[in-house]
Amino acid sequence: MQYISSRGQCAPVTAAEAICLGLAPDGGLFIPEIIPTWPYSWAELAAMDYPQTAAKVMKLFLDDYSEEELNQMTRAAYNTHNFSSKEIAPTVKLTDHCYLLELFHGPTAAFKDMALQIMPYLLVKAVEKRGQKQEVVILTATSGDTGKAALEGFKDVPGVKIIVFYPHGGVSPMQERQMNTTTGENTFVVSVKGNFDHCQTAVKNIFGDPQMNVWLAERGKQFSSANSINWGRLMPQIAYYFWTYASLMRQGQIKAGDKINIVVPTGNFGNILAAWYAGQMGLPVRKFICASNQNKVLTDVIQTGVYDRRREFYQTSSPSMDILVSSNFERFLFAVSGYDSAKIASWFAALKQNGVFTIDEALQKKFQNWLEAGFADEAKTAATIQRHYAQNGYVLDPHTAVGVAVYEEYQKTSGDSTPTIIASTASPFKFSHSVLQALGKEVPQGEEAQLEALAQAAHKPVPDSLAQAQHMPILHNTVVEVEGMAQIVKDILSR
Ligand SMILES: *Cc1c(COP(=O)(O)O)cnc(C)c1O
Numbered sequence: 001m002q003y004i005s006s007r008g009q010c011a012p013v014t015a016a017e018a019i020c021l022g023l024a025p026d027g028g029l030f031i032p033e034i035i036p037t038w039p040y041s042w043a044e045l046a047a048m049d050y051p052q053t054a055a056k057v058m059k060l061f062l063d064d065y066s067e068e069e070l071n072q073m074t075r076a077a078y079n080t081h082n083f084s085s086k087e088i089a090p091t092v093k094l095t096d097h098c099y100l101l102e103l104f105h106g107p108t109a110a111f112k113d114m115a116l117q118i119m120p121y122l123l124v125k126a127v128e129k130r131g132q133k134q135e136v137v138i139l140t141a142t143s144g145d146t147g148k149a150a151l152e153g154f155k156d157v158p159g160v161k162i163i164v165f166y167p168h169g170g171v172s173p174m175q176e177r178q179m180n181t182t183t184g185e186n187t188f189v190v191s192v193k194g195n196f197d198h199c200q201t202a203v204k205n206i207f208g209d210p211q212m213n214v215w216l217a218e219r220g221k222q223f224s225s226a227n228s229i230n231w232g233r234l235m236p237q238i239a240y241y242f243w244t245y246a247s248l249m250r251q252g253q254i255k256a257g258d259k260i261n262i263v264v265p266t267g268n269f270g271n272i273l274a275a276w277y278a279g280q281m282g283l284p285v286r287k288f289i290c291a292s293n294q295n296k297v298l299t300d301v302i303q304t305g306v307y308d309r310r311r312e313f314y315q316t317s318s319p320s321m322d323i324l325v326s327s328n329f330e331r332f333l334f335a336v337s338g339y340d341s342a343k344i345a346s347w348f349a350a351l352k353q354n355g356v357f358t359i360d361e362a363l364q365k366k367f368q369n370w371l372e373a374g375f376a377d378e379a380k381t382a383a384t385i386q387r388h389y390a391q392n393g394y395v396l397d398p399h400t401a402v403g404v405a406v407y408e409e410y411q412k413t414s415g416d417s418t419p420t421i422i423a424s425t426a427s428p429f430k431f432s433h434s435v436l437q438a439l440g441k442e443v444p445q446g447e448e449a450q451l452e453a454l455a456q457a458a459h460k461p462v463p464d465s466l467a468q469a470q471h472m473p474i475l476h477n478t479v480v481e482v483e484g485m486a487q488i489v490k491d492i493l494s495r
Helices: 015-021 041-044 050-063 067-077 112-118 119-130 145-154 173-180 196-208 208-219 233-249 270-281 297-304 330-336 341-354 361-368 377-392 398-414 427-439 445-459 462-470 482-494
Strands: 003-005 029-032 089-096 098-102 135-141 160-167 185-194 223-226 261-264 285-292 304-306 356-358 372-375 418-422 479-481
Touching: 003 015, 003 050, 015 029, 015 119, 015 233, 029 050, 029 233, 029 330, 050 067, 050 233, 067 119, 067 160, 067 223, 067 445, 089 377, 098 233, 098 398, 112 119, 112 145, 112 233, 119 145, 119 233, 135 482, 145 160, 145 173, 145 185, 145 270, 145 427, 160 173, 160 196, 173 427, 173 445, 173 462, 185 196, 185 361, 185 482, 196 223, 196 285, 196 297, 196 482, 208 223, 208 482, 233 261, 233 418, 261 398, 270 285, 270 330, 297 304, 297 341, 297 372, 330 341, 330 361, 341 356, 372 377, 372 398, 372 479, 398 418, 398 427, 427 445, 427 479, 479 482
Parallel strands: 098 418, 135 160, 135 223, 160 185, 185 479, 261 285, 261 418, 285 372
Antiparallel strands: 003 029, 089 098, 304 356
16 A cells, blocks of 8 residues: 655655655655555454454555564553553443543553554564664654653664654643653653744654755664654554444444444544544544644634634643644545645645635535534633542543533534543543642642542552652753754764
């Protein structure tokens, strides 16, 4: 299968090449030329375990990898050594017709682990398949969770260096501590005086800078990305939507072939795009619901067709969704437009230059029937956390709470009682300060005390990795201006 760029200015590549490169050389994003159809029956799906499900899904997109290779990789990634749940990603009932897909049982307690535990295997194999001798330098911009998940996934992987950029003061204290305590000879963490959009744009510019690429090539190195702009990061996420469907069948909540809704709290549009791919492959989905926090650029574009990033940027209690330039929306528009790269290139050039573009009506019509969008502000998010705790003792993290709030609003106005899966993207312990506040509990001084207080309220233990981070030395403390990012990359790679 070939992968093509959304900007249409470079030749198609193999899956292995798409994974090695990350971003397409013309600044676009790679997507598969055709979307494969899920070839197994729902009964067969229900009989698979998580590693099998993931290997089957990935094989459909990665025809240059063998089934045996993929089975080995998924067994090495998705097991109880790395994940604290035997099911890897359990589906639990929240209320009538409404289920949470818990994606946070991996080593860093957020859903990014679902992809970043497997992605290093995919990348190392891709390098091998291309017969490539260069060292791979992973450049990653993070709004908080990707950074640590990528550091854990790529730490001490031979032939790879990883540099993570995060917004200074723009991530939760726990997220910052998790990143800055990372061990490993090949890991580098840099705090940037800007927000996530600044970090992501600068990383994309470094990728696209011809001089930088010459400088790298002379040193036997090549860039790649662990952000969801890399197909190798996005594609493994498709698997858990098949998995949650199978879980609902096994629990007797749905019958084979029944439709479900999928709600995803969204930032870079990666996780919801993975859900959409699952639907295109044949998973029976009625509605996809895109949930935003106060930075609701996606709600607006889905409802009105106007993508306008010229607006105030809010720091919220769901920092991993504080994003105004949502990269994977480009992939979505490219796919839904029937691969109209000229249109996509002109819209995203306009977004870069003027901060705004308008989707034509014909294209809007193509998604308005099955794509819904809504947002929750800070007060509503906190109230949602508090209410579900009071009603059934379940503690939602702020990102998941945004998804739940948007679903409840949708459910109320539509009366739709289709069984609904909400992607639960993080453990509440990653955001204990905001969560305790939302619960109306006293917030003690110090992170460790906050973790303890939340453990008592939730009647759940603190995830091991978060407890351990409290006692590890800070190993990374570099801070740079946005303008200094390219230079620090050179400095790090010259060491
Ligand atoms: C990254 C992240 C999101 C947003 O996911 P996208 O794929 O960027 O839309 C939501 N919640 C949490 C906890 C995250 O870490």
